[in-house]
Amino acid sequence: MTHNIFIDGGVGTTGLEIVERLSGRPELAVITLDEDRRKDADARKEALNAADIVILCLPDDAAREAVALIDNDRTRVIDASTAHRVADGWTYGFPELEPGHREKLAKSRFVANPGCWPTGFLALVRPLVLGGLLPADWPVTVSGASGYSGGGKAMIAEFEGPDGAPSAFRPYGLGLSHKHGPEMQRYSGLQHPPLFAPAVANAYRGMIVEVPLQLRAMPGAPTVADIHAAISKAYEGSAVVQVAPLADGKAMTQLSLEHVGATDRLALFIFGNEETGQARLVAALDNLGKGAAGAAVQNLNILAGLPETAGLRL
Ligand SMILES: NC(=O)C1=CN([C@@H]2O[C@H](COP(=O)(O)OP(=O)(O)OC[C@H]3O[C@@H](n4cnc5c(N)ncnc54)[C@H](OP(=O)(O)O)[C@@H]3O)[C@@H](O)[C@H]2O)C=CC1
Numbered sequence: 258m259t260h261n262i263f264i265d266g267g268v269g270t271t272g273l274e275i276v277e278r279l280s281g282r283p284e285l286a287v288i289t290l291d292e293d294r295r296k297d298a299d300a301r302k303e304a305l306n307a308a309d310i311v312i313l314c315l316p317d318d319a320a321r322e323a324v325a326l327i328d329n330d331r332t333r334v335i336d337a338s339t340a341h342r343v344a345d346g347w348t349y350g351f352p353e354l355e356p357g358h359r360e361k362l363a364k365s366r367f368v369a370n371p372g373c374w375p376t377g378f379l380a381l382v383r384p385l386v387l388g389g390l391l392p393a394d395w396p397v398t399v400s401g402a403s404g405y406s407g408g409g410k411a412m413i414a415e416f417e418g419p420d421g422a423p424s425a426f427r428p429y430g431l432g433l434s435h436k437h438g439p440e441m442q443r444y445s446g447l448q449h450p451p452l453f454a455p456a457v458a459n460a461y462r463g464m465i466v467e468v469p470l471q472l473r474a475m476p477g478a479p480t481v482a483d484i485h486a487a488i489s490k491a492y493e494g495s496a497v498v499q500v501a502p503l504a505d506g507k508a509m510t511q512l513s514l515e516h517v518g519a520t521d522r523l524a525l526f527i528f529g530n531e532e533t534g535q536a537r538l539v540a541a542l543d544n545l546g547k548g549a550a551g552a553a554v555q556n557l558n559i560l561a562g563l564p565e566t567a568g569l570r571l
């Protein structure tokens with residue numbers, strides 16, 4: 258069986274990465290629009306309705322418009338934008354979220370691909386909340402750095418413009434109301450919004466997401482080993498998410514933004530000091546990989562009933 262796929266926004270930063278991952282797959286037929294028709298509503302409507310599965314790689318408003326252009330009850334949607342991540346009727350596209358979630362996704366018609374930051378955050382925090390190690394009302398902080406391609410074509414143009422990069426390292430989201438806050442809170446199971454302190458670095462791609470924990474102050478004072486065991490168990494057997502052995506973390510003194518390179522892997526580390534009762538939970542990923550295109554292709558495979566990692570860079 259051939260699945261007809263349309264990528265709306267297919268020449269944008271995320272769209273192009275998805276196109277690369279879908280090439281050479283005979284089970285998929287990708288519908289494309291010429292450059293002069295790719296923003297034409299009639300042409301998009303035709304393509305959206307001809308597809309079995311569409312992937313939206315658009316700004317939020319255009320993604321909402323694309324969904325409204327679908328007038329059949331068959332086309333399934335994977336939206337890479339922020340528009341539907343906490344919307345009713347949409348399933349959050351993080352198959353690793355909790356046991357049974359992958360099966361729920363497989364049956365869904367509307368799937369919201371996660372944001373890149375929430376991908377790292379949820380991978381670290383969700384198993385701890387589910388396992389009762391992190392109380393749902395705990396005040397959680399998350400920080401990190403992203404490559405500038407996370408801001409799409411506009412930020413790429415800013416960093417690669419004639420005047421050179423505007424900054425080597427630029428904290429942002431200083432109003433403490435980043436658009437990823439709602440999905441981080443909802444899908445972690447936390448009762449309060451995590452304090453989110455993101456930054457963008459002068460590197461095209463790559464991402465480090467960090468959750469520091471003062472274990473000694475937490476109820477039951479879990480050990481670093483307890484935290485590591487809970488997170489490791491959550492991703493046992495995963496081809497995409499890998500948890501570094503505790504001993505590897507102990508031997509490391511640094512971790513770079515480029516750790517996973519241009520792949521769809523999500524690497525998790527638990528660094529800690531049992532004496533001080535402190536831990537740094539760190540996710541390393543590619544914002545364009547598991548943070549965007551890799552996740553979209555993984556979800557496409559799940560929806561189409563194909564091998565989950567087909568086309569992924571692992
Ligand atoms: N970059 C990243 O790391 C991540 C991005 N995302 C999300 O994915 C989505 C796409 O992001 P990204 O690829 O970075 O953005 P880009 O700005 O690089 O690409 C967006 C594309 O959408 C096109 N577009 C805009 N409006 C329309 C329209 N009305 N009809 C058809 N095409 C349109 C743009 O056209 P034109 O080329 O003419 O500008 C562009 O090609 C966004 O919602 C973003 O938030 C999610 C996770 C990570």
Ligand SMILES: CC(=O)N[C@@H](CCC(=O)OP(=O)(O)O)C(=O)O
Pocket residue numbers: 337338339371372373374403404405406407408412437455456457548
């Ligand atoms: C560096 C940078 O600006 N990154 C983007 C996040 C990219 C991403 O995850 O995409 P969504 O916009 O679809 O959520 C930001 O923080 O807004």
